[in-house]
Amino acid sequence: MNGAQLIVAALEEEGVEVVFGYPGGAIMPVYDALHDSGLRHILSRHEQGSALAADGYARATGRTGVCMATSGPGGTNLVTGIANAYADSVPMVAITGQVATPLMGTDSFQEVDIFGITMPVVKHSFLLRDVADIPRVIREAFRIASEGRPGPVLIDLPKDVAVAETDAHPLLAGPQPAPKLPDAAAISRAAELLRNAERPVLYAGGGIAIAGAVDAFRRYAETSGIPVVATLKALGALPTRHEQFIGMLGMHGTRAANNAVQNADLLVCVGARFDDRATGRLDGFAPLAKVIHMDADPAEVSKLRVADVALLGDLSGTLERLPAAEIDVDPWMAQCEREREECRPRYDAPGEGVYAPAMLRELTEAAGDDLVLACDVGQHQMWVAQHCHIDRPDRHLTSGGLGTMGFGMPAAIGAQLGNPDKQVVCITGDGSIMMNVQELATINRYRLPIKILLLDNSCLGMVRQWQDLFFDGRRSEVELDDNPDFVRVAESFGIPAFCVERRDEVPAAIDRLLNTEGPVLAHVRIDPQANVWPLVPPGKSNSTMMEEA
Amino acid sequence: MKHTLKLSVQPAEGAILRIIGLVERRGFNLVRIDADRSGADEQLYMELDVVSPSRSIDVLKRQLEKLYDVINVLLLNTNSDQFEIKESKAC
Numbered sequence: 001m002n003g004a005q006l007i008v009a010a011l012e013e014e015g016v017e018v019v020f021g022y023p024g025g026a027i028m029p030v031y032d033a034l035h036d037s038g039l040r041h042i043l044s045r046h047e048q049g050s051a052l053a054a055d056g057y058a059r060a061t062g063r064t065g066v067c068m069a070t071s072g073p074g075g076t077n078l079v080t081g082i083a084n085a086y087a088d089s090v091p092m093v094a095i096t097g098q099v100a101t102p103l104m105g106t107d108s109f110q111e112v113d114i115f116g117i118t119m120p121v122v123k124h125s126f127l128l129r130d131v132a133d134i135p136r137v138i139r140e141a142f143r144i145a146s147e148g149r150p151g152p153v154l155i156d157l158p159k160d161v162a163v164a165e166t167d168a169h170p171l172l173a174g175p176q177p178a179p180k181l182p183d184a185a186a187i188s189r190a191a192e193l194l195r196n197a198e199r200p201v202l203y204a205g206g207g208i209a210i211a212g213a214v215d216a217f218r219r220y221a222e223t224s225g226i227p228v229v230a231t232l233k234a235l236g237a238l239p240t241r242h243e244q245f246i247g248m249l250g251m252h253g254t255r256a257a258n259n260a261v262q263n264a265d266l267l268v269c270v271g272a273r274f275d276d277r278a279t280g281r282l283d284g285f286a287p288l289a290k291v292i293h294m295d296a297d298p299a300e301v302s303k304l305r306v307a308d309v310a311l312l313g314d315l316s317g318t319l320e321r322l323p324a325a326e327i328d329v330d331p332w333m334a335q336c337e338r339e340r341e342e343c344r345p346r347y348d349a350p351g352e353g354v355y356a357p358a359m360l361r362e363l364t365e366a367a368g369d370d371l372v373l374a375c376d377v378g379q380h381q382m383w384v385a386q387h388c389h390i391d392r393p394d395r396h397l398t399s400g401g402l403g404t405m406g407f408g409m410p411a412a413i414g415a416q417l418g419n420p421d422k423q424v425v426c427i428t429g430d431g432s433i434m435m436n437v438q439e440l441a442t443i444n445r446y447r448l449p450i451k452i453l454l455l456d457n458s459c460l461g462m463v464r465q466w467q468d469l470f471f472d473g474r475r476s477e478v479e480l481d482d483n484p485d486f487v488r489v490a491e492s493f494g495i496p497a498f499c500v501e502r503r504d505e506v507p508a509a510i511d512r513l514l515n516t517e518g519p520v521l522a523h524v525r526i527d528p529q530a531n532v533w534p535l536v537p538p539g540k541s542n543s544t545m546m547e548e549a
Numbered sequence: 550m551k552h553t554l555k556l557s558v559q560p561a562e563g564a565i566l567r568i569i570g571l572v573e574r575r576g577f578n579l580v581r582i583d584a585d586r587s588g589a590d591e592q593l594y595m596e597l598d599v600v601s602p603s604r605s606i607d608v609l610k611r612q613l614e615k616l617y618d619v620i621n622v623l624l625l626n627t628n629s630d631q632f633e634i635k636e637s638k639a640c
Contacts (some may be wrong), residue, residue: 115563120571127562144617283603299611 024070027097051081087401207271406435
């Protein structure tokens, strides 16, 4: 067998079923080896689509996503997807073809140093110079990608190594190491802080889903009775309709959630990282609170906010060992609930045009329990977070850390391939969809039954909103009134589509979107002036929320 | 404040770049680097002097410890303990 065949065999040994990629010169030996393998290869129409689809697959299944591309531009096109996985701690293995080792460093055709280019955005990377290293490197890559705090691992494979003959065989996956847990002394200190708290808040982060700790988190939250706020990536850790859920915190969070944190005397951070979009101005964040910080990653503790107690290790095990607060949280919970009810959004906007927040809410009310939402980036992403019912974090795929416009459609492709029986809806905007519009061809190629809800305000809405608010209304390069006819675009890719322009068309449109067999796109025209409210201005404290005038 | 970090590193492709890149990316300035792989054990030993006006050296140490090629990191001229209970500045 040659190196490429060994790579493919090793991927199979790791349990890989689906690979997202795009062929080219330097990676041709691997594509040749795919012929004789059981791997299902999904051809995207741009390598960024491959990487983001692998990311969406990983988020929706909990398994490591795999993508591959050729050398040079193939590799550089993967980079945004790799960085996206890095920013959101998504397990991914990316394999790039490389020019043959004698040509490396000679500026040869389609040669770039992808190993060097990706170094800041990978958890680890390998340059395979010896065919005999393949079994070890593949095994290590999958272990590193998924253990502890997950992330992307890059393997660069020179063409001469891919065609070299070898007697090596894939390594068998060993037993998973026992999860690490915080020491008993730290648990005791945390328990003491909980005993002395009067206004504790659980600050839920994306790590809960990553660690598979949703059930443990829910048990702890319900047993302790502590109010819960969530980051964008933790929405659904507690169902958003749960009575203890106060809301998303941060820049576009709810006033109730931000007030809960600002008034808390103890913040129990569960797999979150004090990201600036969640905290606002850091020195004004949770000013009265002591902090218990639970995380799998030691480097997150006291990075931005000093932790009074750090609980390092597996989140489920940590939550199971943490005693519930032996305090009466009912008065505090009642205060948080009251504030939540006072700031409930209204859906009776004036006019006859489609009101996007209301449509999104109705969509999740009409859809079944198996709904997976894959979001793009911009105003619609925040409206989804604010207005959709989200029951589990792995049903809400969103580019939180990197904020990658163009994430939605490839992520939906990955999610649908990983969950053929679930209903996958991609929520996108007229800016975002054009970033990876070519992936409509992938949806059509595999007849994936993805439903695309395109909210079109004919502008880059979030940038336009910021220019209006923070740049004296001086709009710069945000008008997209020359967009293509999206219905005809979708139809030209073989995907049926229809247009929605008025509010009274919304119920029928949702019904048609959800109940059309196969893929479908709904092109929804919305108000170009609509904004996302509330909003914490950049650089301000979360206590400084702007509301709709 | 200047800090000195002493690292033991598994010599692997890109290991030195990975370490230097992380230090600068995380907001520290490198003012001295020593790297030596001439010993009988063929291991790579590095000493870095770094300065930052505001970032925590303890966090940088933990970020370096996460790198797969890094075997261990010693912080030489500091008396801080990264896991001791500290009073929150905001309290």
